[in-house]
Amino acid sequence: MDAMEQALDQLARMWAEFGEALGEAASTQQLEALRVRFLGKKGELTGILRGMGALPADLRPLMGARANEVRTDMESALESRRLDLADQETRLRMMQERLDVTLPGCPTPMGCRHPLTQVIDEICGIFMGMGYAIAEGPEVEYDRYNFEMLNIPAGHPSRDTQDTFYIGETVLLRTQTSPVQVRVMETTPPPIRIVCPGRVYRSDAIDATHSAIFHQIEGLVVDEGVTMGDLIGSLRLFAKGLFGAGTEIRVRPHHFPFTEPSAEVDVSCWTCGGSGCRTCKGEGWIEVLGAGMVHPKVLAGCGIDSERYSGFAFGIGIERTAMARFGIDDMRHLYDNDMRFLAQFR
Numbered sequence: 001m002d003a004m005e006q007a008l009d010q011l012a013r014m015w016a017e018f019g020e021a022l023g024e025a026a027s028t029q030q031l032e033a034l035r036v037r038f039l040g041k042k043g044e045l046t047g048i049l050r051g052m053g054a055l056p057a058d059l060r061p062l063m064g065a066r067a068n069e070v071r072t073d074m075e076s077a078l079e080s081r082r083l084d085l086a087d088q089e090t091r092l093r094m095m096q097e098r099l100d101v102t103l104p105g106c107p108t109p110m111g112c113r114h115p116l117t118q119v120i121d122e123i124c125g126i127f128m129g130m131g132y133a134i135a136e137g138p139e140v141e142y143d144r145y146n147f148e149m150l151n152i153p154a155g156h157p158s159r160d161t162q163d164t165f166y167i168g169e170t171v172l173l174r175t176q177t178s179p180v181q182v183r184v185m186e187t188t189p190p191p192i193r194i195v196c197p198g199r200v201y202r203s204d205a206i207d208a209t210h211s212a213i214f215h216q217i218e219g220l221v222v223d224e225g226v227t228m229g230d231l232i233g234s235l236r237l238f239a240k241g242l243f244g245a246g247t248e249i250r251v252r253p254h255h256f257p258f259t260e261p262s263a264e265v266d267v268s269c270w271t272c273g274g275s276g277c278r279t280c281k282g283e284g285w286i287e288v289l290g291a292g293m294v295h296p297k298v299l300a301g302c303g304i305d306s307e308r309y310s311g312f313a314f315g316i317g318i319e320r321t322a323m324a325r326f327g328i329d330d331m332r333h334l335y336d337n338d339m340r341f342l343a344q345f346r
């Protein structure tokens with residue numbers, strides 16, 4: 001066999017081997033390995049071409065042309081097999097990754113507003129319906145706003161029942177939402193019609209009906225010719241809105257330093273309608289708020305002409321209202337964040 005025959009024979013054997021290996025390749029990955037093995041820089045075809053140096057010079061182009069044909073054939077065979085395999089692989093992957101869209105999903109548990117927030121929102125909604133705006137004030141408050149300007153000077157006995165947490169000599173955690181009245185009256189000329197929901201603080205021991213942190217909603221109306229009749233009418237509308245159309249209110253004389261006259265207001269028990277039951281502890285009535293006509297001294301202190309203007313104010317205890325409303329027997333439930341309790345207010 002001369003050198004040319006030998007080289008062609010080598011080429012033919014390689015082609016046969018390639019054909020066999022191609023038939024066996026089962027993945028595009030194996031196909032790539034095959035390409036490297038036969039056509040790569042150190043591959044078999046390159047090896048054969050290198051051996052061409054041994055051929056007589058006139059035969060080399062012939063042999064080169066033949067080798068290039070073989071390369072082209074190999075390349076196109078590889079490519080068409082690659083397309084087939086890639087197609088198979090895609091189909092297989094699509095089978096394996098198939099999603100069953102009818103499977104039930106992972107439910108996201110829905111929360112709900114805290115019962116205190118529900119009551120605050122509801123009360124604010126009722127007063128907004130009567131034309132009141134919402135106002136807010138700071139929880140860290142000056143003694144001046146929390147007491148002094150509400151006609152509760154240093155040494156006044158009602159400071160005893162409203163002991164609080166002091167930040168400094170003149171700064172404290174507010175004991176009531178009433179200081180917001182003062183802040184609004186100082187900066188807003190009448191007519192004023194606001195409600196102020198917020199958190200308040202007292203240095204009280206915590207038990208089933210007391211907490212050192214609780215909530216109030218303050219109300220204030222100042223205009224010309226505002227009377228006690230307006231106060232009672234507004235509170236009656238509020239009580240009916242929150243506790244039901246059949247609800248009545250009862251106004252009892254009381255004393256607050258910043259209102260004159262002052263009153264405590266009860267609503268008829270929504271459980272028994274007034275005949276007496278466990279909810280109202282046999283009374284038929286439940287106390288929910290304090291109220292009165294804004295003291296002329298308080299108006300004047302805020303720069304409002306108390307000869308021309310009059311006003312009424314009220315303060316609603318949110319915890320007490322929520323407890324009564326939802327039949328909650330212990331105030332501490334409201335702060336425990338126990339889901340078994342909170343989930344009942346969906």
Ligand code: DAH
Binds near residue numbers: 175177178218290293
């Ligand atoms: N601030 C009073 C309290 O915490 C409640 C109150 C009573 C507010 C009468 C008022 C009011 O605005 O007029 O006990």
